[in-house]
Amino acid sequence: MNQLPFFITIPLPDWLTERLAVPMHLHDDEARMRFVIELSRENIVCGTGGPFAAAVFRAADGMLVAAGVNSVLRLENAVLHAEVMALMFAQARLGSHTLRTGGGIHELVTSCEPCAMCLGATLWSGVARLVCGATREDAERAGFDEGPVFAASYAYLEQRSIAVVRGVLRAEAAAVLDHYRESGGVAYNG
Ligand SMILES: [Zn+2]
Numbered sequence: 001m002n003q004l005p006f007f008i009t010i011p012l013p014d015w016l017t018e019r020l021a022v023p024m025h026l027h028d029d030e031a032r033m034r035f036v037i038e039l040s041r042e043n044i045v046c047g048t049g050g051p052f053a054a055a056v057f058r059a060a061d062g063m064l065v066a067a068g069v070n071s072v073l074r075l076e077n078a079v080l081h082a083e084v085m086a087l088m089f090a091q092a093r094l095g096s097h098t099l100r101t102g103g104g105i106h107e108l109v110t111s112c113e114p115c116a117m118c119l120g121a122t123l124w125s126g127v128a129r130l131v132c133g134a135t136r137e138d139a140e141r142a143g144f145d146e147g148p149v150f151a152a153s154y155a156y157l158e159q160r161s162i163a164v165v166r167g168v169l170r171a172e173a174a175a176v177l178d179h180y181r182e183s184g185g186v187a188y189n190g
Pocket of ligand 1: 081082083114115116117118119
């Protein structure tokens with residue numbers, strides 16, 4: 001066992017850092033989802049993690065605020081799901097613990113419906129809208145467990161004024177999950 005660490009660092013993969021160097025505006029759900037699905041595919045191709053990606057956009061003008069890819073295996077950290085990464089980097093960029101500030105309303109776009117942890121993080125993050133691609137069933141088919149997420153969980157978010165849109169470019173998003181499974185990718189819950 002190593003010594004007790006006093007801080008941790010959470011770098012994005014190099015290829016994603018390069019992708020994000022150019023400012024980007026994407027103006028509708030499909031364009032944003034297409035970008036996120038591309039990142040989820042790239043994360044497998046580059047060998048930097050599982051088949052999941054997410055990004056935070058400013059609602060008003062579609063500015064890409066931050067993006068994340070699943071980094072559980074790369075950084076040996078069970079909480080580093082794509083959504084958590086995207087939310088943490090967005091809040092770091094805005095210098096705020098809530099995305100209801102910093103110059104507008106923000107949305108989280110994720111390549112797959114969030115697991116229990118990420119749905120919780122979405123609730124606390126201050127995003128006003130959640131847009132999902134692949135479904136829980138698609139993730140489970142690839143061997144991933146989404147944990148205790150229920151219809152009531154989504155209803156709870158909507159009661160807290162977080163709009164939820166599911167199934168955007170589902171087939172394309174699910175194809176990345178299927179590819180991961182077929183190529184022998186590791187499912188790493190638990
Ligand atoms: Zn998650």
